[in-house]
Amino acid sequence: xxxVAQSPRYKIIxxxxxxxxxxxPISGHATLYWYQQILGQGPKLLIQxxxxxxxxxxxxPKDRFSxxxxxxVDSTLxxxxxxxEDSAVYLCASSLDYTRVVYNSPLHFGNGTRLTVT
Amino acid sequence: xKEVEQNSGPLSVPEGAIASLNCxxxxxxxxxxxxxxxxxxKSPELIMFIYSNGDKEDGRFTAQLNKASQYVSLLIRDSQPxxxxxxxCAVDPGNQFYFGTxxxxxxxx
Numbered sequence: 001x002x003x004v005a006q007s008p009r010y011k012i013i014x015x016x017x018x019x020x021x022x023x024x025p026i027s028g029h030a031t032l033y034w035y036q037q038i039l040g041q042g043p044k045l046l047i048q049x050x051x052x053x054x055x056x057x058x059x060x061p062k063d064r065f066s067x068x069x070x071x072x073v074d075s076t077l078x079x080x081x082x083x084x085e086d087s088a089v090y091l092c093a094s095s096l097d098y099t100r101v102v103y104n105s106p107l108h109f110g111n112g113t114r115l116t117v118t
Numbered sequence: 119x120k121e122v123e124q125n126s127g128p129l130s131v132p133e134g135a136i137a138s139l140n141c142x143x144x145x146x147x148x149x150x151x152x153x154x155x156x157x158x159x160k161s162p163e164l165i166m167f168i169y170s171n172g173d174k175e176d177g178r179f180t181a182q183l184n185k186a187s188q189y190v191s192l193l194i195r196d197s198q199p200x201x202x203x204x205x206x207c208a209v210d211p212g213n214q215f216y217f218g219t220x221x222x223x224x225x226x227x
C-alpha cells in the first residue's frame with residue numbers, strides 16, 4: 001500500500017511570498033488532514049477534510065492560508081503572503097473515514113514539507 | 119483546542135530499562151488514544167492505540183488507559199538506543215486527533 005505522498009520536501013521563501021504544498025492521501029482514505037508542526041511542538045491541526053468537504057478549519061489563519069480538496073482525493077495548502085512565523089513542517093495525514101465509528105482508525109502521515117521563511 | 123499534556127522531558131533511561139511516558143487529556147468524551155513515535159526530522163509513525171480502560175501490550179510496548187483519571191501512558195520495556203525519539207500522545211474525541219507536545223526520550227547505551 002502506497003503511503004501519503006507530499007511535495008515538495010523542502011521550500012525556502014522570503015516573507016510576503018506565496019507557497020503551495022501538495023498532498024495525495026492513501027488510496028481509499030476519505031479523511032485528509034493538514035497539520036503544522038513548529039520545531040519542538042506537537043502537530044497542530046490546520047484543516048480537516050471529509051472527501052471534498054471541510055470538517056474543521058477553526059485553526060486555519062484564513063487571512064493567509066487556504067486549502068482545497070476539489071475532487072476528494074489530492075489536496076493543496078497555500079500560504080499567501082508568508083510570515084516568518086510560518087516556518088514549520090507541514091504534515092499531511094489521512095485516515096479511512098472519520099464518520100465511521102472505528103476506534104482503531106489512526107492517522108497515517110506523509111513525510112512533510114519543511115518550510116523556511118526568511 | 120482540546121488540551122493534551124505531556125512532560126516534554128528530556129527523559130533519559132539506560133539501555134535495558136523501562137521507559138515510562140505519560141499523557142493527560144481534558145476532553146472526557148475522548149474515545150481513542152494513540153501513541154506516535156517521531157524521529158528527528160521525520161514524520162510521526164504510529165506505535166499503538168488503545169480505547170478500553172486497562173492495559174494493552176504489543177511487543178515491548180504497553181499502553182495503559184484510565185478514562186476516569188483522564189490519563190494514558192506508554193511503557194517501553196527493555197529500552198534500546200533505537201527507541202530514542204520524541205513520543206507524541208494523540209487523543210481522538212471524534213476523529214479530530216489532538217496532539218500533545220511530545221516527550222523526548224534518550225536511551226543511553
